[in-house]
Amino acid sequence: MNELWRRNIIRTLFVLFLQLILLKRVNLTLGDFNYVHLTIYAVIIALAPLKMPRALLIGLSFILGLTVDLFYDSLGVHAGAATFVAFIRHYVLILLMPAEGYKQAVLSPYWYGFSRFIMYMSLLLVIHLSVLYSLEAFSFVYFKEIILRTISSFMASLFLIMIGMLIFNPKY
Amino acid sequence: MRNLLYIIYRFSALVTFILLELLSVYLIINFNKSQGEIWSHSSNLLVEGVNQKVxxxxxxxxLKSKNDSLFRANAELLQTIINYRIFSDDKGGFQAYEQAISDSIPSYKLITAIVTSRTVNLRNNYITIDKGSAQGVKPGMGVITDNGVAGIVKSTTQKYAxxxxxxxSQSRISCKVADKEYHGNLIWKSSDTRIMNLIDVPKHADINIGDRIVTSGYSISFPKSIPIGRITDYxxxxxxxxxNIEVTLDYDLSNVKHVYVVQFEDSEEKDNLLSSLNE
Incomplete structure (x- = not known):
């Protein structure tokens, strides 16, 4: 159990470091196409222990989002999106539940295979990004832009997350 | 108690989620300028949309009462302009005009009226207005619109004129070429409601196409400088x-609805003088 928490905390710090120090500075602009933003910290919420009480996960996710917000100068936007992902994770887990139920501590590709993890991560990431860009635009007037940003950022971010999974292949 | 605790436990996730999400939105609105503006704007859009419809x-x-009050306000402005043109001329300036008004020197007054019936497609066209002798309308008074001359009162009843x-074909209006002081009489010979003819302008006069034609102010019916139209051919x-000058009217008399009857306060004296000259 201690190992589980230790690993999660280390992962959180590592991903936050990547996100806030490196990925924030990555500028993937192709001419006028400025819609790709590498946003991977949803993986922290995705790989949080399955047994974690929902209210605690939601609360911690809010703090996580707030931390990201402090670096992105957008107080509340990431917090709102992260909170939403933490809330919706429960239902995504139910949706993707294997026949025998969840036996392991985390839903990682090591235990449940890459195809299920990609499905799980994609759902969470799409939800995360669409909520994030909706909150950022704060109006459905920019519907087209929100969709564009969500799709292009989703593909780039998922690619990055999968590379990370291949490298670390976390047990916990 | 156990049940209560269970319910709290059961819904803790949802409650935490809603509270924190609301907190995020609060933070977004309060600490991000653009989102704050969008929020206030969006709520305004919704509210304003409804307000606008109502x-x-x-x-x-x-509409009707607004129209009436605008009509009256317009009449007062026109009246001021007309009287200003007359009194400010010789002595000069606005002071002269104010002096004349305060000394109650006879000036022009406008009576607002609405057209109740009209003909424009006959050879001799008339309109009927909803003001009569009770309101001070008398035969011989001029009638103008916002844009220019309309006609002359022929007869009145108690309430109509x-x-x-x-x-x-019976209409003759004393006119002049603006700024040039050549004057003549405006008659209607054509069947076009926008084309008038100006006759009796001496042939040594220096006129050009495009010159403005205004009332001369020699008759008692109209004050001077009420616009009529422009020279299009001569x-x-x-x-x-x-x-023989062809004048195109600046305005269309076939859809005129609101008119002003020009009342000169001292008209009788001038009238008497003119009629004694004619004898």
Missing amino acids: GLVEDFFT SVILILN KIQGGVNSY
Whole structure:
């Protein structure tokens, strides 16, 4: 159990470091196409222990989002999106539940295979990004832009997350 | 107690989620300028949309009274302009005008009236207006619109008056070429409601196409400088000593609805003088 928490905390710090120090500075602009933003910290919420009480996960996710917000100068936007992902994770887990139920501590590709993890991560990431860009635009007037940003950022971010999974292949 | 705790435990996720999400939105709105603006703007869009719709309906019902008050305000402005033109000329400036008004020197007054019936497609065209002798309308008074001359009152009853339009073979309006002081009489010979003819302008006059034609102010009916139209064509007929000038009206008399009756306070004296000259 201690190992589980230790690993999660280390992962959180590592991903936050990547996100806030490196990925924030990555500028993937192709001419006028400025819609790709590498946003991977949803993986922290995705790989949080399955047994974690929902209210605690939601609360911690809010703090996580707030931390990201402090670096992105957008107080509340990431917090709102992260909170939403933490809330919706429960239902995504139910949706993707294997026949025998969840036996392991985390839903990682090591235990449940890459195809299920990609499905799980994609759902969470799409939800995360669409909520994030909706909150950022704060109006459905920019519907087209929100969709564009969500799709292009989703593909780039998922690619990055999968590379990370291949490298670390976390047990916990 | 156990049940209560269970319920709290059961819904803790949802409650935490809602509270934190609301907190995020609060933070977004309060600490991000653009989102704050969008929020206030979006809520305004919604509220303003409704307000505008209600306002449109309300406007429709107050349209008539607004129209009436604008009509009266317009009449007062026109009246001021007319009197200003007359009194400010010789002595100069606005002071002269104010002095004249405070000394109650006879000046022009406008009576607002609405056209109740009209003809414009006959050879002799008339309109009927909803003001009569009870309101001080008398035969011989001029009738103008916002844009220019309309006609002359022919006869009145208690509540109504009949007006000879300038689009009438009997109509003769004393006019001049603006700024040039050549004057003549405006008659209607054509069947076009926008084309008038100016006759009796001496042929030595220096006129050009595009010159403005205004009332001369020599008759008692109209004050001077009420606009009428522009010269669009002119020619000198053989054996006549004057031009035959074609004038295009600036305005359309076929859809005129609101008119002003020009009342000169001292008209009787001038009238008497003119009629004694004619004898």
